[in-house]
Amino acid sequence: MHKIKNKETVTGKKGLKKNIDYWMDTKNWWGPLVFILIISLAGVGMIGFQTYNDAPPMTGFRTQDGALLISKTDIEKGQIVFHKYALMEYGSFFGDGAQRGPDFTAEALHQITIHVNAYYQKQFEAQNGRSANDNEQKVIAEKVKQELKKNGYDSAEDIVVLNDAYVYALEKVRDYYQNVFLNTSRESSFPLKNYITDKEEVLNLSNFFFWGAWVCVTERPGESFSYTHNWPYDAKAGNTPTSPVVLWSVLGLLAFVLVCGVVLYFIGQYNQLSNKFFKPASKELLTARSVRDFTPTRTQRASYKFFLVAIVLFFVQVSSGFVTINEFVDYLGFFGVEFSESFPITISRSWHLMLSLYWISTCWIASSIFILPILAKREVEHQLPLINLLFVLLVVLVAGSLTGMVLGPMGFLGDWWHALGHQGWEFVDFGQAFQVLLMLIFVLWGIVVFRGIRPAFVKGMPWNLPNWIMYSIIGIPLLFISGFVARPETNFVIADFWRWMVVHMWVEAFFEVFITVIVSYLMVLMGLVSRNAAIRVIYFATILFLGTGLLGISHNFYWNAKPVATMALGSIFSTLQFVPLILLTVEAWRFKNMPRIALEGVKPSELGDFGFPEVFSFLIAVNFWNFFGAGVLGIIINLPIMNYYEHGTYLTVNHAHAALMGVYGNISLAAMLFATKLLFKTKKWNKKLVKVSFWSINIGLMLMVLLDLLPAGTIQFKAVVDNGLWFARSEEFIGGGVFQSLTWLRGIGACLFLFGGVIPLMLFIVSRAGSLKRSQSSDKSLIQIARHDTI
């Protein structure tokens, strides 16, 4: 009996060991990665094909008698006006864009519905000499739904034929927008008064909104639902969830539970590995003493100016967020400060968004520059001029594009608005010339990194840490190419596909891989994990992030006029995006205790203190927000049926803030503090200040989420379910008591974030400009640090 038991344990262990050994061997790594890339690229290729093939026609409208109402060019012109004035930074189209103003498609659809209804009510009165009673009104309401759903597109003529009721509604939609944009005496708490003053431009804009509403409601040929799967929810227009929306939500959840089980099974095995596997030799811990003794090289010293600019940009970014929200709640008015309308919300919001990308990527560029000599174990020649050129280009990009984003929408650039001003695409706002400049910056960054890292490459070892850094840096500009495809007049549905190819693929796939590489590398450098453990974590994370995140892009296309297959892919793969993030919590305990584990069995007197406790807290925060902000707050809006009601509400704003700042903001600050701690003279370091900033930023962010964004999103979600999206985004709702009060509460978190976190940190980094250690000519210190990264 005893014997048998023993035998079982032995074979069990053997099986386990064999399994792990197989996956621990880097020779077996190509297959799964290539497989995942092929499947994902094929899937994304299919979505791209469908985007073009199944796009709703961007075409004109005529009456039944043949009179032209709107030409195709009118709609294109309207879309151009939409972009030129950056209206995507005020409201949204197909739910994509800013969430504080109206969703123009839902709003126009609501206008159409009430006016088609009014038309038939009037017709009834004319025919019967009295108004319709309750029952008759219900019959009319049904008729309205049916008429709106009927697709009048004539493919031979390439034009949509509208009946008289629809024609009447079109006139009313035009009147509505003339009133919104041009009536200066209108009482309204929504901003953007006196913003567009040209009647012709407003007319074309309303034609464009009318087209968008038509796409949302009219049936896709051969289907019983609209091009947008009946999004936005508006029961009076007949827009209610379809059966595929419900079905794919259930199947998405099923896939999620199944895959979770399988992955946790393998992780269970992996976790049998003892701490020894993760732990490097204790003597490698980067102690307070080695931090003090470190002397930077010239290029490492040159990275400081990037960090300085980045932290100032962070401050400007957060401040422009304040300005944006102030337009709606007038915080400053309460304190007697009047902020004029001369800085429209479209501009401050674009600054807020683009600056987040700028300061975060500046930190990444700077930290890679800092790390390069450590990787190479020496200073590579002629890097300094390239690094300085990179800095100059970055400054030109930031200064030029921020100015362009002001001048373009205000009309000062004339026809140059697209090239030099504001392209009008949320997250890709800057003028196209600056987009080209950013591409050049990425390429130059790639060159600097390649030159600096080359000495660290080892032939036949493609999975080493330096290689991973190179791979992830190549991925970033590669996807940015997608941002160049669309033109201002390109069918919105097609152009938005390319925009998400940049935004989604960056934040939810490649950046995730990039930061896993950076976190792991910092951990190796700090002497907390072994290099072997790090590259394995990176590999598995890459498989999971790319395997789910690339096809997960389809959750951004549920309502963007794509066929059912896209929704099916989205429901499955994007739900699985949560799996790698759950794994972070499985590993959280070990992660949190890394500094302790690294010290296991060593007397502190032999070794000294761990040198980077503050930086390490930021890394823990990255893990926390990856799970909570990206994962939990992402998954609650991810299933098609949830997203159907949620899309375009504050639940998206909630997720975007928690994930972008929580994950990428914190990792950027971690990288900045890692480098500056080694750069500043030791006695000039202020541990307490960094700690206070850390807690202020992270508690501040959490308070913004809990006091405003999450509850506001939740009540707005309910408002959608009760009354339709148009209402939940109307002035009546957004300007109403509850929503406004919650925005006021957000001020608590925001003030803590800004005054307790960002400003002290900025003053700290900026004021240390004269306190950098001298650079060194010998590579001794580098080699000392680099021993943590024995390749």
Ligand code: HEM
């Ligand atoms: C660090 C990782 C992530 C970041 C930085 C991030 C950030 C963002 C951003 C900026 C948006 C666009 C918001 C807008 O249009 O205003 C977005 C949308 C979205 N994200 Fe994420 N995300 C992350 C991970 C995830 C994950 C893991 C999931 C799913 C589990 C997810 C689900 C979604 C969904 C469904 C939307 C679309 C919401 C809508 O427009 O209705 N995200 N995310």
Ligand SMILES: [Fe+2]
């Ligand atoms: Fe996404």
